[in-house]
Amino acid sequence: MSSLNTSDLKKIANQIRQDIITMLVRAGSGHPAGALGMTDIFTILYFKILNHTPHQALSPIRDRLVLSCGHYCPVLYATLARAGYFPLVELKSLRKINSRLQGHPHNLPLPGVENSSGPLGQGISQAVGMALAAKIDKAKYHIFCITSDAEHNEGQLWEAVMTANKYKLNNLINVVDCNGIQIDGQVKDIMPLLSLRKKYESFGWKVLETNGHNYGQIITTLKQAKNHGAGPVVILAHTIPGKGVSFMENKYQWHGQAPKQEQGEKALHELRQAI
Amino acid sequence: MAKENKLRSTREGFGDALLALGHKNKNIVVVSADLAESTRISSFAKKYPDRFIEVGVAEQNMMGVAAGLALSGKIAIAASFAVFSPGRNWDQLRVSVCYSQANVKIIGTHTGLGAGEDGASHQALEDIAITRCLPNLVVIAPADYNEAKKALVAAVEHKGPVYLRLARQNTAVFTSEKNVFKIGQAQVIKKGQDVTLIACGPMVYEALEAAKKLATENISVEVINCHTIKPLDQKTILASVKKTKKVVSLEDHQIHGGLGSAIAEMLAENFPVPMKLMGVDDTFGESGKPEELYKKYALSQEHIISTIKNIL
Numbered sequence: 001m002s003s004l005n006t007s008d009l010k011k012i013a014n015q016i017r018q019d020i021i022t023m024l025v026r027a028g029s030g031h032p033a034g035a036l037g038m039t040d041i042f043t044i045l046y047f048k049i050l051n052h053t054p055h056q057a058l059s060p061i062r063d064r065l066v067l068s069c070g071h072y073c074p075v076l077y078a079t080l081a082r083a084g085y086f087p088l089v090e091l092k093s094l095r096k097i098n099s100r101l102q103g104h105p106h107n108l109p110l111p112g113v114e115n116s117s118g119p120l121g122q123g124i125s126q127a128v129g130m131a132l133a134a135k136i137d138k139a140k141y142h143i144f145c146i147t148s149d150a151e152h153n154e155g156q157l158w159e160a161v162m163t164a165n166k167y168k169l170n171n172l173i174n175v176v177d178c179n180g181i182q183i184d185g186q187v188k189d190i191m192p193l194l195s196l197r198k199k200y201e202s203f204g205w206k207v208l209e210t211n212g213h214n215y216g217q218i219i220t221t222l223k224q225a226k227n228h229g230a231g232p233v234v235i236l237a238h239t240i241p242g243k244g245v246s247f248m249e250n251k252y253q254w255h256g257q258a259p260k261q262e263q264g265e266k267a268l269h270e271l272r273q274a275i
Numbered sequence: 276m277a278k279e280n281k282l283r284s285t286r287e288g289f290g291d292a293l294l295a296l297g298h299k300n301k302n303i304v305v306v307s308a309d310l311a312e313s314t315r316i317s318s319f320a321k322k323y324p325d326r327f328i329e330v331g332v333a334e335q336n337m338m339g340v341a342a343g344l345a346l347s348g349k350i351a352i353a354a355s356f357a358v359f360s361p362g363r364n365w366d367q368l369r370v371s372v373c374y375s376q377a378n379v380k381i382i383g384t385h386t387g388l389g390a391g392e393d394g395a396s397h398q399a400l401e402d403i404a405i406t407r408c409l410p411n412l413v414v415i416a417p418a419d420y421n422e423a424k425k426a427l428v429a430a431v432e433h434k435g436p437v438y439l440r441l442a443r444q445n446t447a448v449f450t451s452e453k454n455v456f457k458i459g460q461a462q463v464i465k466k467g468q469d470v471t472l473i474a475c476g477p478m479v480y481e482a483l484e485a486a487k488k489l490a491t492e493n494i495s496v497e498v499i500n501c502h503t504i505k506p507l508d509q510k511t512i513l514a515s516v517k518k519t520k521k522v523v524s525l526e527d528h529q530i531h532g533g534l535g536s537a538i539a540e541m542l543a544e545n546f547p548v549p550m551k552l553m554g555v556d557d558t559f560g561e562s563g564k565p566e567e568l569y570k571k572y573a574l575s576q577e578h579i580i581s582t583i584k585n586i587l
Contacts, residue, residue, distance in 0.1 A: 125338070125339020
């Protein structure tokens with residue numbers, strides 16, 4: 001998988017974005033903006049960076065991806081399906097009765113889902129627990145946690161950030177989606193975060209930043225994070241919420257609203273043209 | 276009463292059992308939120324520092340870290356005062372642990388009015404109510420030091436989340452070391468005919484003593500140690516109640532949502548009989564010695580005796 005070049009990866013990401021739109025139209029509810037914004041990073045993680053084997057989802061030496069902001073799950077599900085964890089046809093069942101694709105992720109039924117999430121701030125603590133377990137076992141795998149910028153409103157997240165520094169968890173990488181929006185508006189208006197860089201630095205973390213849509217930069221940054229060695233690393237990934245669908249980009253209104261049929265068709269048309 | 280052993284607490288029983296298990300089971304990892312000494316996990320911490328995680332005063336993170344350890348194959352033991360855990364981190368218990376069926380054992384100490392002098396903020400009187408409503412979670416309140424040891428062993432053997440409700444105060448050690456402890460299996464510790472008295476935690480001893488006193492007045496009380504509140508031992512309780520046709524429940528916990536509620540729910544559907552629920556009656560506690568508090572909040576042996584006389 002790691003032999004894929006940027007052009008291949010971009011094609012996969014485009015397909016995943018189409019999946020996300022199709023899934024959300026069908027589901028009639030859900031969260032498009034964050035999922036579309038993080039699609040490039042998810043694609044690179046699962047098709048380039050993570051050490052994982054989709055048909056051995058519970059391999060003990062696998063790298064773990066912990067999705068802390070559970071509402072991003074359409075991108076997780078679509079990426080997992082495209083990577084081969086479960087049949088693509090199952091993406092149609094998102095948010096439907098008797099589905100393994102719950103509205104917010106449940107770890108037990110669906111291969112590749114490491115943790116249950118939804119209430120913000122809980123994934124990062126579990127990622128810290130997994131990183132500690134790896135240390136106890138002297139195992140070499142990495143834990144990649146995905147959090148959102150607004151998730152940093154949650155106090156629990158900072159409790160976990162302190163713990164990661166205390167135990168010098170150099171097997172933990174927190175990728176923060178800095179997209180500047182949350183459900184009720186702009187992050188800067190709802191609860192100003194000021195400088196996440198300064199915050200993380202003062203909490204003892206190595207801070208890296210990347211443009212969340214520049215493939216070269218993302219790959220370099222993720223590799224640098226994996227090789228850091230001295231302690232936990234946070235990657236502040238600057239993304240455009242709704243990326244790839246012009247009428248959704250940078251609009252907080254698309255945080256938690258699914259596209260209607262017609263809007264979906266418009267979005268899919270745009271995405272197909274972009275390949 | 277005569278050959279009473281020395282008084283010990285259930286938290287101490289847990290701590291001693293944990294130390295022994297730590298040697299046998301290398302998969303056990305303990306997570307602390309700055310109450311290692313009070314929750315009796317400090318001996319484990321000293322002996323097995325590599326399997327002891329101190330997260331500071333941060334109970335929400337403690338529960339999440341425990342879940343992460345468990346999802347990586349560890350048996351995670353998270354200990355704090357019950358007012359903080361599961362009191363303060365209930366959402367983390369619900370989603371990170373119970374929904375994921377993570378193999379976490381939640382240890383809540385300082386439960387009930389028995390927590391004493393620390394006062395209402397530190398007396399967990401709602402923990403049974405908020406845990407027994409969670410799917411996948413087993414809820415156990417051991418009666419004494421010996422039973423607490425066995426309860427931890429059983430909790431560790433059980434695959435999945437367990438909440439262990441422990442007490443701060445020293446209480447009588449009256450259960451036998453040899454008695455088999457099985458999750459979900461209540462024990463009839465005194466046979467009787469007139470009324471069934473069901474208790475959990477150190478209150479079981481008070482129930483037994485009250486029953487002995489009532490026996491001298493020719494009132495025959497069947498006493499059940501219902502150490503597992505969830506899953507409730509329907510069979511043992513129903514067998515007793517079908518015989519006595521009267522029930523009194525007793526717990527150092529709010530009446531609303533506790534052991535008595537669990538029993539009442541079960542009996543209402545299966546065998547409705549006159550019942551009296553003894554517990555803290557929709558109020559907060561206050562500072563004081565446990566015995567003073569039990570008197571003031573109507574949970575002393577005298578109150579048990581008068582309640583039973585009233586229901587007959």
